[in-house]
Amino acid sequence: MSAEATPLPPPANRAAAKVPNRLSRTFCRTHIHSHSAELKPSEPTRGPGRVCFFCCFCFFCSVRSSASFCTNMIFDKLKKLDIVFDSPEVDCPPVFSSGDVVSGRVVLDLSGESRVDSLKLHAEGFAKVHWTESRSAGSSTAYTQNYSDEVEYLNRREVLLQADNGEITVLPAGRHEFPFSFQLPEETLVTSFEGKHGSIRYWVKVKLHRPWTTVKKIKKEFTVIEPIDINTPALLAPQAGTKDKMARAWYRNFGQVSVTAKIDRKGYTPGEVIPVFAEFDNSTSRSIVPKAYITQTQTFIARGTMKQKRSVVATLCGDIVGARCRETWHGRAIKIPPVGPSILQCRIIKVEYMLKVCVDVPGTSKLCLELPLVIGTIPLHPFGSRTSSVSSQYSVNLEWLRMAIPEQPEPPPDYSSVVTEEEAEQRNNAVTPQPAEDLSGILERPLMAFVQEFRFRPPPVYSEIDPNPQPFNMRPRCMTC
Template identity: 25%
Template sequence: MESEATINFKGLAEAAKICKYFLTTDKNLEIHLNSDEFRPNEKAKGMITFRTETAVKPAEIRVEIKGAADTTFYVTNAITTKNTTADRTHYYFTETYLNYQKILYEPLKESDELEAGNHEFPFEFTIPEDAPPSMDEGQGKVRYSIKASVETPWTIKSEAKAEFIVLPYLNLNAYSKLDEPRISKIEKGRLLSSKQITATVSIPKTGYAPGEVIPIKVEKNKQSVLSISLPVPELLPTLEDCANITLEYDVIVEIQTNAYVSRTSKTSLPIIIGTIPLKAKK
């Protein structure tokens, strides 16, 4: 009876998508940023550009910057088998990290107007220290956006919207014991046999950054050893401090046999994904 080890790298952020978009109701209104990716505590600088072919009298020109984490899920309370319907409760949570508004222009007197041409209105804001990374992962989303608006009497409000990315630093050296190995065991019995398969799975450390390789060793029945190198792809860092969303990663090792019943057993090795790798041991 032979067995086979299958290695999977799995994380809640595996399908995370970083979203950027630009949407405007007026081609003459644009949002410009000095970058489309920022770090916590970083100052962002931008410019609102408004073009007009004739003189106009805007009531105000405003910019709004928002960042929030939204989670939504359903909890099944009861299922009626007769009609196969479920009584479900919908839960929705939001946590705001960034909420900044500023009026970039407003007339000092009724006769004030903007002449025909291009008009630029600068602004700046700081990314909060506790801002989680941008993501869109099923039941959990973290988005950061900018909205510019020009409100002119007797006309439809002009609006432009854009998203930007926040990607925090996560220094693995700030954690303790991430440079220590982690070991787990898989034990699986055989059908009509007193013998069982015992596999010991180990990794040399539990902190990794994208671009590194996870060396995985699987030792079966203290006899054969299987070594696998698993590259770490570009992933968002582990997220633990957000009230509504947790981002966790595991290395999952699965043992498959040719047994007739319950052919598969697996174990999970939790790891931390950061942006700054661990320093090599001296």
């Protein structure tokens, strides 16, 4: 600061000249040039040629000097702090599911030598809902009720950089990378979601602690998609239904309208086409318009209260059905747009889909038939439903058995080609009955001796036709006959 002080010009009017000398304004040249118009005059504690009072205790100067110190000493040294996830594709962000390993690196780019206390990582995942409702407590009293809830799915902490014994780590200028890796929980997670009254988010947050400065934070979200395989018996089952209604208007009946619809299965994936088989029977005296919709219903739950948001994601409009006529859809196609999968496992957020086959009847409410849908992530197997691990193993075992066992067993060799007549006669003589007094010796013979006696016996007769068949009326019947 300049030590030279310059007095201001004398007051222009006589009233200002009567102001005591102790209130005369004396500023240094620097203060007059910078922000003398922003500050009120104050009595200087030092005369001309001394340090200006404002420059010693001015708030603007102190803030400006502190900001200049922080900028020059700290913030200029941190050029970049970023989180980069490992991804198999360069331009495509990674997508994870339960049990996957999330890996990446924290990039720290410094323009100069910097002192660091610690670098910490925190991975979190939450499902949160929140909305407000206005309620009245009387004729002139109203209040706002808040509803909120949350469910935690992920909480992992990791220290990437921290010196022992609480010492400071000095990092040189340049680029520094700190790898990280953690595994998502094995139990089923919930697919990432963004809705009107709630969301399901997963993110990684990094905090950089340095001495004499605020904590530098950065946060980056990642996507979790739980696989839904539609190749299951429950999702491969066809869906069908029938609904009818008596059309009325002003206590007048126009007749009955009925809708019958069917789809091949319950589970589909985005981009697939749903063939709709339907029949519309119009017994009224008015024309009707059949339509089909794919609707999405978002349900948010908090404190026992439910909030829903419905939207139409696809529409199919049919031809007009005249009075007392019938219309049939033989697989009319409605395409599923790129929407998120169904969310059925979360306690506070649910996303459900429905196929609605409706009929617009003029002058009365529409008739709608609802068929549930599940939007999955694993498309239909080209050969039909996938078998389970047990059934797959069973089928493999059956194939092995078919290869190991011939379809028709080969007949055994001729008895005469194996045993000569002399050996057969010797064996027959050996097994002749013994006298009664020698029975004790026979009982004491080893078991192998009895087994050897049957080695040269002729085998049973092999024939495709039973030589002694039972009468038909005596054959046992199976339980299914």
